[in-house]
Amino acid sequence: MTASTASTAASASATASDPAWLPPEAFRALGSRRVLVHGDGLLADTVWGEVTAACAEFGGEAARVDGPDPAGPYDLLLRTRREHLDRLGEEGFFLERAGGRTTVTAAAPHGLLHGLFHVVRLGRTAFDRDRQRQAHRPALALRMLNHWDNVSVHPVMGQVERGYAGGSLFWRDGAARGSRADLDRVRAYGRLLAAGGINALALNNVNVHAEEARLLTDRLGEVAGLARALRPYGIRTHLSVTFAAPVVLGGLPTADPLDPAVRAWWAEATGRVYAAIPDFGGYVVKADSEGQPGPFAYGRTHADGANLLADALAPYGGTVHWRAFVYDHRQDWRDRSTDRARAAHDHFTPLDGAFRDNAVLQVKHGPMDFQVREPVSSVIGAMPATRIAVEIQATQEYTGQQRHVCALAPMWSEVLRFRPQGEGTPTVAELARGGLVAVSNAGDDPYWTGHPLAQANLYAVGRLGWEPGANPYRLLGEWIDLTFTPERSPEPERLRAGVYAVLKDSWRTYEKYTAPLGVGFMVQPGHHYGPSVDGYEYSPWGTYHFADRDGVGVDRSRATGTGYAAQYAKPWSELYESPDTCPDELLLFFHHVSYDHVLHSGKTVIQHIYDTHFEGVEEVEEARRVWASLADLVEPGRHARVAERYEEQLRSAREWRDQVNSYFFRKSGVPDAHGRRIY
Ligand code: GCV
Numbered sequence: 001m002t003a004s005t006a007s008t009a010a011s012a013s014a015t016a017s018d019p020a021w022l023p024p025e026a027f028r029a030l031g032s033r034r035v036l037v038h039g040d041g042l043l044a045d046t047v048w049g050e051v052t053a054a055c056a057e058f059g060g061e062a063a064r065v066d067g068p069d070p071a072g073p074y075d076l077l078l079r080t081r082r083e084h085l086d087r088l089g090e091e092g093f094f095l096e097r098a099g100g101r102t103t104v105t106a107a108a109p110h111g112l113l114h115g116l117f118h119v120v121r122l123g124r125t126a127f128d129r130d131r132q133r134q135a136h137r138p139a140l141a142l143r144m145l146n147h148w149d150n151v152s153v154h155p156v157m158g159q160v161e162r163g164y165a166g167g168s169l170f171w172r173d174g175a176a177r178g179s180r181a182d183l184d185r186v187r188a189y190g191r192l193l194a195a196g197g198i199n200a201l202a203l204n205n206v207n208v209h210a211e212e213a214r215l216l217t218d219r220l221g222e223v224a225g226l227a228r229a230l231r232p233y234g235i236r237t238h239l240s241v242t243f244a245a246p247v248v249l250g251g252l253p254t255a256d257p258l259d260p261a262v263r264a265w266w267a268e269a270t271g272r273v274y275a276a277i278p279d280f281g282g283y284v285v286k287a288d289s290e291g292q293p294g295p296f297a298y299g300r301t302h303a304d305g306a307n308l309l310a311d312a313l314a315p316y317g318g319t320v321h322w323r324a325f326v327y328d329h330r331q332d333w334r335d336r337s338t339d340r341a342r343a344a345h346d347h348f349t350p351l352d353g354a355f356r357d358n359a360v361l362q363v364k365h366g367p368m369d370f371q372v373r374e375p376v377s378s379v380i381g382a383m384p385a386t387r388i389a390v391e392i393q394a395t396q397e398y399t400g401q402q403r404h405v406c407a408l409a410p411m412w413s414e415v416l417r418f419r420p421q422g423e424g425t426p427t428v429a430e431l432a433r434g435g436l437v438a439v440s441n442a443g444d445d446p447y448w449t450g451h452p453l454a455q456a457n458l459y460a461v462g463r464l465g466w467e468p469g470a471n472p473y474r475l476l477g478e479w480i481d482l483t484f485t486p487e488r489s490p491e492p493e494r495l496r497a498g499v500y501a502v503l504k505d506s507w508r509t510y511e512k513y514t515a516p517l518g519v520g521f522m523v524q525p526g527h528h529y530g531p532s533v534d535g536y537e538y539s540p541w542g543t544y545h546f547a548d549r550d551g552v553g554v555d556r557s558r559a560t561g562t563g564y565a566a567q568y569a570k571p572w573s574e575l576y577e578s579p580d581t582c583p584d585e586l587l588l589f590f591h592h593v594s595y596d597h598v599l600h601s602g603k604t605v606i607q608h609i610y611d612t613h614f615e616g617v618e619e620v621e622e623a624r625r626v627w628a629s630l631a632d633l634v635e636p637g638r639h640a641r642v643a644e645r646y647e648e649q650l651r652s653a654r655e656w657r658d659q660v661n662s663y664f665f666r667k668s669g670v671p672d673a674h675g676r677r678i679y
Contacts, residue, residue: 017185018447018638020192020455021482022120024057029123030116031058033075038065040080043109046232047078047116075127076119077103078112091199091234092137093118097130110199110234114138117195121478123487142360142389142435143465144200144238144321145193146284147442151175151204151211151219161205162395162528164402165443165450170203172444174211176222183229189442190233197462200236200435206286206323208242216241216269217249224276236281238321243285243305244293245269256298257308266312274316282318283309284362289326302326302347303354310356321389321437322355324348324363324379331542339554339562340542341367344379353385360434362389365415367564368543370398371520372411372511375576375586378567380428381420389434390415394441394457399510401529402441402450404649405623405642406510407503409460409472416468422571429468436465451645452638455483456503476503484634495633502623509623511585513616513656516609518589519545519553522660530652531659545588547667551595552605553588565590584608595668609664610672613657620646620653 031054037047048064055062063074070077085107088094093106093115104115118136119126148161149168159167169189170177177183193201203226204212215223216239227237246252246265256262273280287294287305295305306322313320327343348361355361361383366374370393380388392412393399399406416429416436429436438461442448449455459479464470480499486492514531515522521543524532536543545552555561557577565576575581579591584599595606603611624646631639662679665671672678 017188018452018455020448021459021479022192022195023483023485024054025485025488026120026123026482027054028058029127030076030119031055031060033127034061034063034073035076035078036063036065036070036072036074037112038067038070038077038079039106039109039112040066041109042232043113043234044080046234047109047112050116051078075101077101078106078116078119079103080106080109080112082107088135089137089141091141092135094133094135095119095126095131096133097127102126102131113194113234114197120195121482123481138197138466139429139468140432140436140465142200142319142437143198143462144202144281144389144435144437145198145394145440145461146202146206146240146391146437147440148205148207148395149203150209151215154209156526157207160443161207162397162439163441163443164396165441165448165454166445167443169442169444170226171222176219176225178225183225185444186226186229187232189448190230190235192448192458193235193462194233196459197466199234199462200238200281201230201440202238202240202281202284202321204240206240206284207290207292208240208286210248212240213242213245213248215239216245216273220273220276223273227277227280231279236279237277238281238284239273240284240286241309242293243287243295254298255293257295257300257304258298263308263311266308270312270316270318274318278316280316280318282313282320282358284321284323285309286323286325289323290329294326301351301354303351303359306359306361307354307356310359314356314358317358319358319360319434321360321362321434323391324361325369325391327542329542330540333538333540333544337562338542339556339564341556341564342562342567343367343542344377345382345564345567348379348386349382351386352383355386357387360387360389362391362434362437364391364393365412365428368520371518372399372406372507372514373518373585373589374520375518375568375572375589376415376418376420376428378420378564380431381569382567384431387434388432389437390428390432391437391439392461394438394454394461396441396454396457397528398523399507400649400652402454403529403645404510404652405451405453405502405506405645406457407453407460407476407506408457409464409475411507412460412464413468413470413472416464420572421569427468436461436468447638447641452641453499453503455479473504476500489633491633495630498626498630498633501626505619506623509616509619511616512612512619513653514660515545516588516612516660517553517584517605518586520589521545531656533659533663546592547664549667549669551593551597552664552667553592554590555592556590561591595664595670604670606664606668606670607673610661610674610676610678613661614676617650617653617657620650624650 052062088107090108093111106112151171152174153159250265288296309320324344486496489495525535556564558566665678
C-alpha cells in the first residue's frame with residue numbers, strides 16, 4: 001500500500017464563481033475523516049483531488065492505495081472493483097457501512113466519482129449508522145445538457161440563444177475561452193454538473209450559424225480544448241452541426257444524405273473529430289426546423305438524414321441526437337386545419353423502426369414548445385422501435401427568463417412519470433432509452449444562472465435523469481441543504497423552510513398568473529418575456545388561443561377539431577377527447593369552450609382565470625416577503641440578487657394579471673364574482 005497524506009488543497013473548487021451546490025462546507029463530513037481512495041485513471045485522479053482538497057480543508061486524512069484490499073484505520077473507502085461491471089455499469093456504485101466504515105465500491109472510476117458526490121450529498125448521515133449494501137445506478141444512461149451558445153454575439157439572439165445568465169461559458173469575443181481562469185471555470189462547471197449527475201454536454205446552439213458550423217472542421221481545436229476541461233468530471237462533449245455542412249464547409253454541390261460524396265464527407269469529417277477528441281459523444285441536429293436545412297430539400301426522410309450521421313459516428317461509438325422539433329413556422333393563421341401540435345407525430349411516427357441504433361430521436365416533452373403547461377408529447381409513446389430522448393428546457397424561455405422564480409423539477413417529474421399507454425405500462429422515463437436532455441440555463445454570470453434560485457433547476461436535471469422516480473420536492477430539499485448548508489446556520493429550520501417555501505409551488509404560481517388552462521403562449525413575440533395576449537394570435541407560428549366573445553381554447557378533438565387528441569393511445573385519447581373528461585389544467589389546450597363552461601373544480605372558466613391571476617400575484621407577494629425575512633441568514637450578495645429579482649417578478653406578475661384579466665373581461669363581458677379591480 002502506498003499512501004500520501006493531503007497537505008495542500010487541490011484546485012478543484014478554485015473559481016471566482018459561486019460554488020452553487022458544492023460549497024466547501026458541503027464536504028465537511030467527508031473531509032474530517034480518514035479516507036482511502038483506490039482506483040486508477042483520470043476520473044479516479046479527480047476523486048483523489050476532491051478528497052485531498054476536502055481533507056486539507058477540514059482536517060481529515062487522505063490516502064491513495066493501489067492494492068485492492070487495504071488494511072489500516074479509515075472511515076471511508078472509495079474503491080473500484082471491475083468484477084461488478086455487469087451489475088453497476090460504468091457509472092453505478094454500491095454504498096454500505098459496517099464496522100464503523102463506509103464503503104463506496106464502483107466498477108469504474110466514473111462510478112467512483114458519482115459515489116463520492118453521493119457521500120457529499122448524504123453529509124454526516126453517510127457515517128452515522130450501518131447501511132446494508134445498496135446499489136445505485138442511473139436510470140437513464142445519457143443525461144445531457146444542450147447549450148444554445150453562439151461563438152459570437154448574434155444580432156438578434158445575443159450570444160446565448162434564450163440565455164438569461166450572461167454570455168457563453170465557452171466562447172468570448174468570437175474565440176473559445178482558453179485562459180487558465182476561463183478553463184478553470186469550465187472545469188468548475190463540469191464539476192457541478194457531475195455532482196448533479198450530468199454526463200454529456202453539447203457545446204453550441206442547435207441553430208448553427210456560419211462561424212459555429214466550422215467547429216466541426218477548422219475550429220475543431222476549440223472543441224477539443226473545451227472537451228479537455230470537461231473530461232476530468234466525466235462529461236462527454238457533443239457538438240451541434242448543420243445538415244448543410246458538406247455544402248457550406250465541404251464545398252460539395254449537395255447535402256443529399258444518399259449521395260456517396262456526402263456520405264464520404266461526413267465519414268472523413270467525423271474521423272477527424274475522433275482523432276482530436278477520442279471520447280467525443282456525437283452530433284445534435286436541428287433539421288428542417290425554423291429555417292435550418294434538412295433532408296426535405298432532397299426529397300429524403302428524416303431517417304435518411306439521421307442515419308447518414310449515425311453511420312459516420314458508428315465506427316467510434318458516437319450517437320446522433322436528431323431533434324423532432326419539425327413543424328411549419330410559416331403557417332397561415334386563417335388555416336384552422338394545420339395544427340403545430342400534430343407536426344412531430346405526423347412527421348416521425350411513420351419512420352418508427354427506420355432509425356439506426358445510434359440515432360436518437362430527441363423529442364421536446366410537450367407537443368408545442370416548453371410552455372408552462374402542456375400535455376406530454378404523443379410522440380414519446382408512439383415510437384417503440386426508436387430510441388427516444390426527452391428534451392426539457394432548464395433555460396426559462398417561457399417560464400420567467402430567470403427573473404421569476406420557477407422551480408421546474410415538479411413539472412419535469414410529472415412528465416417523466418407519465419405513462420403514455422396508461423396504467424401498468426412504461427413511464428416516459430422508461431421509454432426514454434436515448435436519455436434526458438435539457439437546454440442549459442447557465443452562462444458566465446457569477447451565479448451561473450442569473451437568478452441564484454434557478455440553480456435548483458440545473459441541479460434537478462441530472463438528478464432526475466439519474467432517478468426519474470425521485471420526489472422532486474425531496475430534490476429541492478437536497479439542493480437547499482447543499483447550497484445553503486443550513487446546519488451551519490444559527491437558525492437551520494427557518495432558513496431551510498424559508499427557501500423551500502419560496503421554491504416549492506413556484507411553477508404553479510407562475511402558471512396561475514400567465515396563460516391559463518394549458519392554452520400557452522400569450523407572450524410578447526420574439527423575446528417571449530411578459531404578457532401579450534394576442535401577441536402570437538395572427539402570426540405564422542401556429543400558436544393560437546382563438547379567444548372571442550363567447551369562449552377560448554383550441555379544439556384538438558378528433559370529432560370536431562384538429563385530431564391531435566387522437567394521436568394518443570388510450571386511455572389518454574379518450575380522456576382528452578371530451579371537455580367533460582379532459583383535466584382542467586389542459587382544457588384550453590384540447591378544447592374551445594365557452595367562458596361559462598364549468599371546470600371539474602366547480603368554477604367557470606372565466607372565474608378560474610380571474611381567481612388564478614389574483615392568487616398568482618398574491619403568492620408572489622408572499623414569496624417576496626418570505627425571502628425578505630431571510631436577509632439575516634443568507635449570504636448578502638445572493639440575498640440581494642434574489643430580492644432584486646422579486647421586485648421585477650412582482651411587477652411582471654401584476655402586468656400579466658391585469659392584461660389577462662382585462663382582456664378576458666373585455667371579450668366576455670362577465671364581471672369578476674368578487675368585484676375585484678379589472679381594467
Ligand atoms: C434554438 C424555440 C425557441 C428557439 C429555439 C427553438 C428550438 O422556438 O424560441 O429560440 O431555437 O425553440 O428548440 O430549436
